[in-house]
Amino acid sequence: KAGVTQTPRYLIKTRGQQVTLSCSPISGHRSVSWYQQTPGQGLQFLFEYFSETQRNKGNFPGRFSGRQFSNSRSEMNVSTLELGDSALYLCASSSGTGLEKLFFGSGTQLSVL
Amino acid sequence: AQSVTQLGSHVSVSEGALVLLRCNYSSSVPPYLFWYVQYPNQGLQLLLKYTTGATLVKGINGFEAEFKKSETSFHLTKPSAHMSDAAEYFCAVSPAGGTSYGKLTFGQGTILTVHP
Numbered sequence: 001k002a003g004v005t006q007t008p009r010y011l012i013k014t015r016g017q018q019v020t021l022s023c024s025p026i027s028g029h030r031s032v033s034w035y036q037q038t039p040g041q042g043l044q045f046l047f048e049y050f051s052e053t054q055r056n057k058g059n060f061p062g063r064f065s066g067r068q069f070s071n072s073r074s075e076m077n078v079s080t081l082e083l084g085d086s087a088l089y090l091c092a093s094s095s096g097t098g099l100e101k102l103f104f105g106s107g108t109q110l111s112v113l
Numbered sequence: 114a115q116s117v118t119q120l121g122s123h124v125s126v127s128e129g130a131l132v133l134l135r136c137n138y139s140s141s142v143p144p145y146l147f148w149y150v151q152y153p154n155q156g157l158q159l160l161l162k163y164t165t166g167a168t169l170v171k172g173i174n175g176f177e178a179e180f181k182k183s184e185t186s187f188h189l190t191k192p193s194a195h196m197s198d199a200a201e202y203f204c205a206v207s208p209a210g211g212t213s214y215g216k217l218t219f220g221q222g223t224i225l226t227v228h229p
Binding site: 004031032033042043045047048050055056058090092094096101102103104105106107 | 215
């Protein structure tokens, strides 16, 4: 069974640009969560999607948005990039039934110059 | 509200020695507790989790953790460290009952170094 796949693996952008990250969950999983990981703030929850609906949201500005498609694949978008958005963005999938055993992808390393 | 405190951002042990990584949590509701490991340039891998039942939880790679409600702790241990255990370890908490909807609250992480 394939794991959680995140693309691209690395991204370099400049301030003011926007970026879209992609996540393909484990087959059969309907929940996709997104996390931001930085050395200073650690792992912070961005949002969670289940069956194309956002069920939960962290404390991030509106520049951070996401969506989920009918095949459970998810995308995360960050608009008007800031230097502080440089981070490892991790996607995790689960069945969504509540025990929250999350399976993480290897992440997308975003650098904002 | 929930929070996690991992005592010690760096822990160093010799190969074959006991590994003890400390985690204390704060939660206004019964918690689910997790330990994850992250190797360089990789995502997080679940080591073990506590939901209900037995308070001593065994995980992968010889790790185990004990949920102590009175101490609000969930420390991770391994009797004998191996070089391959060198990684960063994260303790995490979510509210029990399955309503966290993907949200785990993580500690700041502990980097484990294993010396030959």
